[in-house]
Amino acid sequence: MADEVKEILTERMVINFGPSHPATHGVFRNILELDGERILDAEVEIGFLHSGFEKLGEHRTYNQFITIADRMNYLSPLSNDIGYALAVEKLLGIEVPPRCQYIRAIMCELNRIADHLVSVGMHAVDIGAMTVFLYAYKQREIIYDILEFVTGSRMNNSYPRVGGLVSDVPEGFEEKVKDFADHFLHTVDDIERLLTRNRIWVDRNKGIGAITPEEAISWGLTGPILRAAGVERDIRKAEPYSSYDHFDFEIPVGVRGDSYDRYLVRMEEMRQSNRIIQQAIANLPGGEVNVDDPKIILPPKERVYHSIEGLIHHFKLIMEEHGFQTPKGEIYSATEVPNGELGFFIISDGTNKPYRIHVRAPSFINYSVFPQLVKGHMISDVVAIISSLNIIAGELDR
Amino acid sequence: MDSMEGNLALAKLKATYPDSILETKEFRGDITVTIKKEDLLSIMQFLKDDEELKFNHLASISGIDYLKMEDVEGRLAVVYHLYSFKNSRRLAIKTFVSEDSLEIDSVYSLWKTADWQEREIYDLFGITFKGHPLLKRIFLPEDFEGHPLRKDYPLKGRGERSRFDYEER
Numbered sequence: 001m002a003d004e005v006k007e008i009l010t011e012r013m014v015i016n017f018g019p020s021h022p023a024t025h026g027v028f029r030n031i032l033e034l035d036g037e038r039i040l041d042a043e044v045e046i047g048f049l050h051s052g053f054e055k056l057g058e059h060r061t062y063n064q065f066i067t068i069a070d071r072m073n074y075l076s077p078l079s080n081d082i083g084y085a086l087a088v089e090k091l092l093g094i095e096v097p098p099r100c101q102y103i104r105a106i107m108c109e110l111n112r113i114a115d116h117l118v119s120v121g122m123h124a125v126d127i128g129a130m131t132v133f134l135y136a137y138k139q140r141e142i143i144y145d146i147l148e149f150v151t152g153s154r155m156n157n158s159y160p161r162v163g164g165l166v167s168d169v170p171e172g173f174e175e176k177v178k179d180f181a182d183h184f185l186h187t188v189d190d191i192e193r194l195l196t197r198n199r200i201w202v203d204r205n206k207g208i209g210a211i212t213p214e215e216a217i218s219w220g221l222t223g224p225i226l227r228a229a230g231v232e233r234d235i236r237k238a239e240p241y242s243s244y245d246h247f248d249f250e251i252p253v254g255v256r257g258d259s260y261d262r263y264l265v266r267m268e269e270m271r272q273s274n275r276i277i278q279q280a281i282a283n284l285p286g287g288e289v290n291v292d293d294p295k296i297i298l299p300p301k302e303r304v305y306h307s308i309e310g311l312i313h314h315f316k317l318i319m320e321e322h323g324f325q326t327p328k329g330e331i332y333s334a335t336e337v338p339n340g341e342l343g344f345f346i347i348s349d350g351t352n353k354p355y356r357i358h359v360r361a362p363s364f365i366n367y368s369v370f371p372q373l374v375k376g377h378m379i380s381d382v383v384a385i386i387s388s389l390n391i392i393a394g395e396l397d398r
Numbered sequence: 399m400d401s402m403e404g405n406l407a408l409a410k411l412k413a414t415y416p417d418s419i420l421e422t423k424e425f426r427g428d429i430t431v432t433i434k435k436e437d438l439l440s441i442m443q444f445l446k447d448d449e450e451l452k453f454n455h456l457a458s459i460s461g462i463d464y465l466k467m468e469d470v471e472g473r474l475a476v477v478y479h480l481y482s483f484k485n486s487r488r489l490a491i492k493t494f495v496s497e498d499s500l501e502i503d504s505v506y507s508l509w510k511t512a513d514w515q516e517r518e519i520y521d522l523f524g525i526t527f528k529g530h531p532l533l534k535r536i537f538l539p540e541d542f543e544g545h546p547l548r549k550d551y552p553l554k555g556r557g558e559r560s561r562f563d564y565e566e567r
Binding site: 046047050052054055056058059090091093215217218219220221231233238239329330331332334341343345347349355356358360364365368369397398 | 423425426428430454455456457458460461462463466467477479483486488490509510511513514515518522535536537538539546547551553
């Protein structure tokens with residue numbers, strides 16, 4: 001009998017995880033080499049959604065690229081748009097009025113909460129906790145109602161413009177946001193009660209996909225993944241933009257850098273975002289939302305219809321081969337989006353279109369560490385790791 | 399915002415590598431240093447390890463094709479955007495590759511994030527990275543011809559879509 005057991009051949013098995021798999025939340029392929037259920041090696045194949053956004057950017061005027069920017073990360077389009085608008089504003093050397101900066105900060109934080117809710121909700125649903133998903137999506141729906149109320153669309157909002165916003169917030173905005181912020185924390189507490197000390201959740205996440213701070217920096221990780229590894233870094237604090245230095249908030253950090261800490265960091269970040277929203281709404285400044293420069297901002301419709309200057313300014317910005325021109329130069333501008341550092345590297349040749357535009361997409365860089373994270377873990381842990389990285393395929397492939 | 403005068407990184411670089419620096423530029427507070435291709439690895443190592451500078455985070459690597467910018471000599475370039483957690487400072491290092499030798503040293507040995515970012519530039523610009531562990535296309539299929547982010551590549555492609563062959567069942 002003992003001899004027979006020895007003769008059983010074991011073979012390494014290679015399996016495909018994706019490109020179309022419910023847990024990938026997008027199209028990308030992981031090739032896993034298994035010994036039984038343990039992962040020996042992993043390789044990632046991406047590019048299924050490559051749309052050439054950077055090439056397209058070279059053929060669109062600066063404001064036209066906004067609609068492309070928000071299609072990269074479709075879970076937090078406003079953060080992408082605002083990051084891009086800030087980059088072009090840096091190129092132009094302008095700063096938007098305080099009211100606009102506050103509104104942008106509120107929109108970014110609402111989007112951060114929505115993004116983290118999806119991330120945590122999906123993470124839970126992938127591991128088998130359906131309830132959390134429903135709690136999270138209920139709140140996300142309230143945020144999306146606010147976004148629709150302000151921007152006119154639920155997703156791909158395209159709300160900011162270079163030099164300001166498409167329009168000021170409608171009447172009743174402050175009450176709606178305040179009402180949301182006052183009640184939102186109950187949901188965070190509910191989710192925490194369901195998960196944080198839940199035995200299955202802890203077993204499935206603690207120690208899974210852990211990374212040390214040194215390795216995390218070397219892999220260029222940013223956002224909740226880097227902070228979960230214990231590195232206190234947030235661009236909102238380190239290089240404040242859009243009035244973030246006016247708000248009082250903390251940067252949560254983890255200790256182990258595993259899936260569980262990433263979850264904890266995201267939960268705390270939602271609380272902090274809520275704090276920022278409350279402060280911003282309470283101190284929302286009045287005044288204009290757009291910079292006072294008719295060469296960049298479209299004139300109001302009354303001026304277009306009733307004055308020759310207004311008509312000329314409108315014409316100059318809208319017609320083909322027009323639009324505002326930027327000075328020659330190269331800039332890199334980074335903002336903290338829900339997934340980490342979103343950087344725009346823009347080269348201007350002095351025309352109305354960028355000469356080259358490179359997007360430092362956080363999902364792309366965060367996902368490159370995946371093969372290392374899964375090595376040695378079980379195949380069921382792959383699901384927990386992918387969910388905790390919160391990969392958005394649109395941004396991954398650009 | 400930084401200015402060129404009084405920038406510690408720039409002063410140190412100039413003192414340590416006087417012959418390697420070809421150009422320094424400042425625009426809207428962003429400092430870009432153009433260096434010789436041969437010294438890329440040692441300069442990067444210096445910027446990363448220097449106790450005062452500590453540029454420990456390689457934020458981004460971008461490829462550029464300067465074909466249609468007339469006042470720039472040289473065609474293809476690679477830009478490295480560094481960031482220091484310690485000082486919260488940024489620095490861009492640029493280096494040109496000539497069209498006869500599209501090879502440049504990989505910085506994978508210093509930052510692992512270079513793995514995919516360099517593959518992206520190889521894929522879209524055709525610049526090859528010496529010392530990269532697995533240099534192959536990342537977005538486009540292996541048998542794709544050409545490098546789409548180059549300026550001589552048309553926006554609508556070279557007819558790949560009409561040539562796309564599929565198996566009939």
